[in-house]
Amino acid sequence: xxxxxxxxxxxxxxxxxxxxxxxxxxxxxxxxxxxxxxxxxxxxxxxxxxxxxxxxxxxxxxxxxxxxxxxxxxxxxxxxxxxxxxxxxxxxxxxxxxxxxxxxxxxxxxxxxxxxxxxxxxxxxxxxxxxxxxxxxxxxxxxxxxxxxxxxxxxxxxxxxxxxxxxxxxxxxxxxxxxxxxxxxxxxxxxxxxxxxxxxxxxxxxxxxxxxxxxxxxxxxxxxxxxxxxxxxxxxxxxxxxxxxxxxxxxxxxxxxxxxxxxxxxxxxxxxxxxxxxxxxxxxxxxxxxxxxxxxxxxxxxxxxxxxxxxxxxxxxxxxxxxxxxxxxxxxxxxxxxxxxxxxxxxxxxxxxxxxxxxxxxxxxxxxxxxxxxxxxxxxxxxxxxxxxxxxxxxxxxxxxxxxxxxxxxxxxxxxxxxxxxxxxxxxxxxxxxxxxxxxxxxxxxxxxxxxxxxxxxxxxxxxxxxxxxxxxxxxxxxxxxxxxxxxxxxxxxxxxxxxxxxxxxxxxxxxxxxxxxxxxxxxxxxxxxxxxxxxxxxxxxxxxxxxxxxxxxxxxxxxxxxxxxxxxxxx
Amino acid sequence: xxxxxxxxxxxxxxxxxxxxxxxxxxxxxxxxxxxxxxxxxxxxxxxxxxxxxxxxxxxxxxxxxxxxxxxxxxxxxxxxxxxxxxxxxxxxxxxxxxxxxxxxxxxxxxxxxxxxxxxxxxxxxxxxxxxxxxxxxxxxxxxxxxxx
Amino acid sequence: xxxxxxxxxxxxxxxxxxxxxxxxxxxxxxxxxxxxxxxxxxxxxxxxxxxxxxxxxxxxxxxxxxxxxxxxxxxxxxxxxxxxxxxxxxxxxxxxxxxxxxxxxxxxxxxxxxxxxxxxxxxxxxxxxx
Numbered sequence: 145x146x147x148x149x150x151x152x153x154x155x156x157x158x159x160x161x162x163x164x165x166x167x168x169x170x171x172x173x174x175x176x177x178x179x180x181x182x183x184x185x186x187x188x189x190x191x192x193x194x195x196x197x198x199x200x201x202x203x204x205x206x207x208x209x210x211x212x213x214x215x216x217x218x219x220x221x222x223x224x225x226x227x228x229x230x231x232x233x234x235x236x237x238x239x240x241x242x243x244x245x246x247x248x249x250x251x252x253x254x255x256x257x258x259x260x261x262x263x264x265x266x267x268x269x270x271x272x273x274x275x276x277x278x279x280x281x282x283x284x285x286x287x288x289x290x291x292x293x294x295x296x297x298x299x300x301x302x303x304x305x306x307x308x309x310x311x312x313x314x315x316x317x318x319x320x321x322x323x324x325x326x327x328x329x330x331x332x333x334x335x336x337x338x339x340x341x342x343x344x345x346x347x348x349x350x351x352x353x354x355x356x357x358x359x360x361x362x363x364x365x366x367x368x369x370x371x372x373x374x375x376x377x378x379x380x381x382x383x384x385x386x387x388x389x390x391x392x393x394x395x396x397x398x399x400x401x402x403x404x405x406x407x408x409x410x411x412x413x414x415x416x417x418x419x420x421x422x423x424x425x426x427x428x429x430x431x432x433x434x435x436x437x438x439x440x441x442x443x444x445x446x447x448x449x450x451x452x453x454x455x456x457x458x459x460x461x462x463x464x465x466x467x468x469x470x471x472x473x474x475x476x477x478x479x480x481x482x483x484x485x486x487x488x489x490x491x492x493x494x495x496x497x498x499x500x501x502x503x504x505x506x507x508x509x510x511x512x513x514x515x516x517x518x519x520x521x522x523x524x525x526x527x528x529x530x531x532x533x534x535x536x537x538x539x540x541x542x543x544x545x546x547x548x549x550x551x552x553x554x555x556x557x558x559x560x561x562x563x564x565x566x567x568x569x570x571x572x573x574x575x576x577x578x579x580x581x582x583x584x585x586x587x588x589x590x591x592x593x594x595x596x597x598x599x600x601x602x603x604x605x606x607x608x609x610x611x612x613x614x615x616x617x618x619x620x621x622x623x624x625x626x627x628x629x630x631x632x633x634x635x636x637x638x639x640x641x642x643x644x645x646x647x648x649x650x651x652x653x654x655x656x657x658x659x660x661x662x663x664x665x666x667x668x669x670x671x672x673x674x675x676x677x678x679x680x681x682x683x684x685x686x687x688x689x690x691x692x693x694x695x696x697x698x699x700x701x702x703x704x705x706x707x708x709x710x711x712x713x714x715x716x
Numbered sequence: 717x718x719x720x721x722x723x724x725x726x727x728x729x730x731x732x733x734x735x736x737x738x739x740x741x742x743x744x745x746x747x748x749x750x751x752x753x754x755x756x757x758x759x760x761x762x763x764x765x766x767x768x769x770x771x772x773x774x775x776x777x778x779x780x781x782x783x784x785x786x787x788x789x790x791x792x793x794x795x796x797x798x799x800x801x802x803x804x805x806x807x808x809x810x811x812x813x814x815x816x817x818x819x820x821x822x823x824x825x826x827x828x829x830x831x832x833x834x835x836x837x838x839x840x841x842x843x844x845x846x847x848x849x850x851x852x853x854x855x856x857x858x859x860x861x862x863x864x
Numbered sequence: 865x866x867x868x869x870x871x872x873x874x875x876x877x878x879x880x881x882x883x884x885x886x887x888x889x890x891x892x893x894x895x896x897x898x899x900x901x902x903x904x905x906x907x908x909x910x911x912x913x914x915x916x917x918x919x920x921x922x923x924x925x926x927x928x929x930x931x932x933x934x935x936x937x938x939x940x941x942x943x944x945x946x947x948x949x950x951x952x953x954x955x956x957x958x959x960x961x962x963x964x965x966x967x968x969x970x971x972x973x974x975x976x977x978x979x980x981x982x983x984x985x986x987x988x989x990x991x992x993x994x
Contacts, residue, residue: 171886
């Protein structure tokens with residue numbers, strides 16, 4: 145993974161020093177809250193419902209075990225012993241004191257991390273495929289470009305006061321695991337005919353109040369033209385994006401208002417005038433970055449050998465002394481292999497996804513002890529590397545097939561072996577009104593209730609991949625618009641009220657879900673989700689996905705299941 | 717009314733209304749359809765000082781406008797930022813091609829002289845990957861030089 | 865500074881002043897003595913418009929003096945429990961057990977114990993099984 149050099153280190157050190165001065169000016173009363181607020185936000189420090197919240201960037205979701213350990217240390221020393229992984233591949237600490245935040249930034253700087261541009265109207269953390277560099281289906285490893293974009297966008301002087309925040313996501317695989325079509329700019333890296341990397345730029349996607357799927361803005365951009373082209377795009381947005389209404393300030397609205405052709409023409413004109421020589425060291429830099437993302441030293445396994453993970457039966461023997469495949473432990477291990485282990489590009493290796501969606505737990509939360517256990521397992525079995533996913537889970541990216549049983553055992557002992565990746569109980573949930581000052585309803589307790597309600601069903605029936613996302617306000621941090629089953633919590637006369645959308649998806653065929661009807665009370669949501677899943681199980685053909693079934697049969701049957709006579713709903 | 721003219725190199729100079737009125741203030745367009753209207757051909761060769769006005773601290777259009785005026789339109793004369801800007805934005809202004817900032821009495825007093833003086837000697841002294849008219853090398857250039 | 869006022873024009877209604885402590889960021893309440901406390905049980909309950917306006921001016925001064933930030937008045941019961949769900953969550957929440965089996969006072973010894981006001985939270989409990 146990427147290692148800072150002196151220049152990267154100097155920047156985070158200076159930023160931390162600068163913030164220490166700003167905090168000190170605030171505490172001594174030299175600057176008011178109004179003046180301080182934009183300064184703290186530029187360092188990821190919010191004031192939430194109960195306390196300050198610090199959002200730390202995990203660039204493109206990659207963490208070393210040393211970094212994970214430091215996050216655990218920060219959680220213990222400066223917070224309440226836990227952190228929350230977000231849909232933007234960041235981690236949030238919910239209880240830091242203002243007086244401690246300069247020390248926290250110093251701690252982060254010491255392990256090449258920071259909170260720069262995790263808030264404010266600027267280019268935010270660049271996100272990507274959590275399986276970058278290891279996915280079996282990958283065409284181009286997006287990490288070097290993601291790091292290049294991180295450097296380009298960090299402290300970019302033109303783009304610190306944009307009309308609104310700006311989010312980039314990158315994928316180098318046809319199977320989009322980074323939701324690039326619901327970002328302001330999504331980049332799809334492809335391998336061109338001559339082996340050179342080409343980039344498709346998707347623009348104007350987003351969620352929130354006005355959900356939009358991105359449009360293909362420019363195809364087959366070469367790597368040398370990419371940065372000037374993105375800079376031209378950002379310039380046009382900076383100058384013409386709406387500033388009169390923050391709900392209309394994202395680039396998706398500019399695109400909708402002026403139209404694709406006109407916006408393309410304007411960007412082309414600005415692009416044609418940009419001095420490309422200003423970006424010239426970029427190719428050298430990109431190849432330097434390429435060399436920094438070297439493959440771990442995998443144990444080379446001959447192609448004719450097919451190492452398999454330990455058979456569940458063998459594991460059952462070693463754990464229980466019986467070879468009974470139906471032994472609970474064998475069954476659990478088998479389900480985990482099926483759900484949480486993904487195909488690796490290196491022969492003999494696997495990708496392990498660790499679910500942060502324990503049924504009683506808080507989606508995306510990990511305790512300091514768990515973070516340390518992730519670090520330790522990564523040291524023992526995954527070349528000291530970890531990833532965090534936009535679905536709020538943690539990845540061990542380089543696990544030998546033959547180590548899978550040991551990894552499962554370690555995770556299982558730490559209560560981290562929940563085998564529900566991409567199942568309905570693998571719910572994305574924002575912090576909601578339990579933490580967030582913007583929220584209009586709670587998300588976490590509703591997610592917990594749904595998970596508890598459907599867990600038994602997803603274990604015995606083969607529901608398969610089905611996404612359930614719940615946001616506690618219209619800002620849609622939990623991506624409810626693009627969930628198969630999306631839930632949006634609103635405030636209706638002081639009572640939490642939840643709207644359901646169905647049929648959304650966030651992959652390469654991204655689609656915005658359709659709203660069903662009037663909202664439900666919190667207590668009605670879990671049974672409704674259960675009935676929606678029943679309709680799907682009843683109507684699906686063969687291996688049809690939820691969204692395919694939904695497209696084929698339409699909303700009526702699903703809507704009936706939510707509001708039908710048997711389930712008369714009292715509205716608030 | 718008097719203004720402070722803050723320039724790179726740390727200079728703070730007092731100027732008056734007459735100086736400001738003699739400069740040309742560029743109005744920023746808000747609608748894409750109306751296109752650019754800087755009357756550039758006149759301005760680029762002009763001997764006069766140009767000002768770009770920032771309407772609020774959150775409105776960063778002027779940073780891109782300045783960069784484009786320098787980079788795309790080849791303007792070589794004096795260019796200052798004015799209006800509602802805060803001390804932390806001074807470094808950005810230099811990086812985007814401004815020669816400095818015109819600060820009115822209200823802005824000078826409300827942030828205080830100390831904050832403005834500190835802004836002329838910023839803690840974060842690099843543009844990181846960016847290099848602009850403040851002549852500080854970008855990290856990419858520094859790395860390239862180290863390799864050579 | 866903005867003074868949010870959740871109350872309608874009805875001087876029979878009662879309220880408390882909530883803010884964030886500038887240094888710790890934690891939720892605090894104005895007391896009768898004009899100080900700030902993390903204990904809801906010590907919060908001053910204002911009962912009329914005059915009381916509210918006096919309390920808000922103390923809060924405004926303390927904001928200007930950089931002791932607290934974001935102070936506002938919110939409706940409460942006679943004993944000071946907030947009426948609005950968001951405020952109840954703010955005072956008693958999070959309503960979820962974020963560190964099962966671990967007392968958070970271990971990390972922050974200064975934290976208030978969960979007061980009787982947290983019964984409010986149960987009334988809003990989502991599951992209905994509480």
